[in-house]
Amino acid sequence: MYDLRTREHALTLVAQGGSLNSVSKQTGISRSAIREWQGRIEPLPRMLGQAAPCPRCLPVPGLPADSAAYAYLLGLYLGDGCISPHRRGGGYYLRIACADAWPGLIGLCRNAITAVRPEDSVYVLQRQGCVAVTSYSRHWPCLFPQHGPGKKHTRRIALEPWQHHVVDEHPWELVRGLIHSDGCRNINWTTRLVRGERKRYEYPRYWFTNVSDDIRRLYTDTLDRLGVEWRDCTRHGRPYNVSVAKRASVALMDAHVGPKY
Template sequence: MYDLSTRKRALALVAQGRSLNSASRETGISRAAIRSWQDRIEPRPRMPHPDPGPPSDESAYAYLLGLYLGDGCISPHPRGGYYLRIACADVWPGLIEECREAIGKVRPGVGVHVAQKQGCVAVTSYSRSWPILFPQHGPGKKHERRILLEPWQQAIVDGHPWEFIRGLIHSDGCRITNWTTRSVAGERKRYEYPRYFFTNRSADIIRLFTKALDQVGVDWKRANPFNISVARKASVALMDAHVGPKY
């Protein structure tokens, strides 16, 4: 039904990180047909991962590491190589663009694509090097396995703690405004105050986050086993200066 060049074009789009839906819309070929062509392809033998060397931009890497630990995953491609995917909510277009820019700075020259999902987009990039750059990759959910930084990663985080914190907040954190009322001269008055929250089910990722907060002098408290709160005025001001709300 489809000639060879049409099939190659559809498969090339998927290989670039495009979703089946996206490739189907662009080519007019059904998702089922594209999937069946993928299934017929013999998987290529796994080649040793090439050493990518250090990240091209360590500041961008610290930010991207925070995003990855919160909302990222790495998955193998059946023909070799790996996809890095970072889930970003639709309501934060600035975050989506920052994520794309960070990937491009960490690995100049790689393709970066956005695939629309329900309520979010997956910022996706293909490279054979992603498991080396993010050795926390592994089977199962992050909170069900140990998450430790390699010495070279810890050195980058120590050199760029605010970028790391910002990436974690942009993935699994938020800035909100709380309010309370107080009685002043017999009159109830409403007071509002901002605070930051970070929520993650991994004790290891929580530990990495709080260690970075300690490094930059931010006071924090544990609201519950999975939730870190920053509410002191001076610490919120520091977070506002270096992190800020999502946008």
């Protein structure tokens, strides 16, 4: 029986590019065990009694200690996150999908989870083309009450009053988390006829893509409060993308969000 820290260490070596064979030789753990952990890591039962108290479960509910990290993690969760119950009951897994192409994002995600739940371990599970940044706790549904059955775009997504308070305090962190999960910064181009000569012009643009009307509205309402101009772009006649392309608004986004890395 291996403890959770040992399992996390082995999976980290795999996520860094080690083969199952090389990690097995390095750690002395069988390849079959490491392969099984890539699908899930069972928390030790004794860990449940050692979990840090949840600020939402106190007699007088409070806010996460690091509200800025929570606002960023909320954006990541609404974009590419899910919460699932442990198959034996007693706790929940928070999983945030992060593309392998953005190692910086993986690190930011891990740091945010650690800041929100310092006593809970964070590890990565390698998937094809991405990793699932994962943490186990009894309290993820308390911290993310948007959790529920089915996909997010099939159910109502609304913030609780205490979450609105956090977002009001840290609106850019929410926007940053949403862009880092379901958005991007790219360079668009167009051509114009100038004195009979067609010239090409390039300009940066931020995109946010989410099929949930509620999540898109949360994003655009926050942009409105921050003075960022945006417009809807439809797909098959339905709102789907949110574009930020005006120069002043892009400059604001660059100052507070920036591209993924």
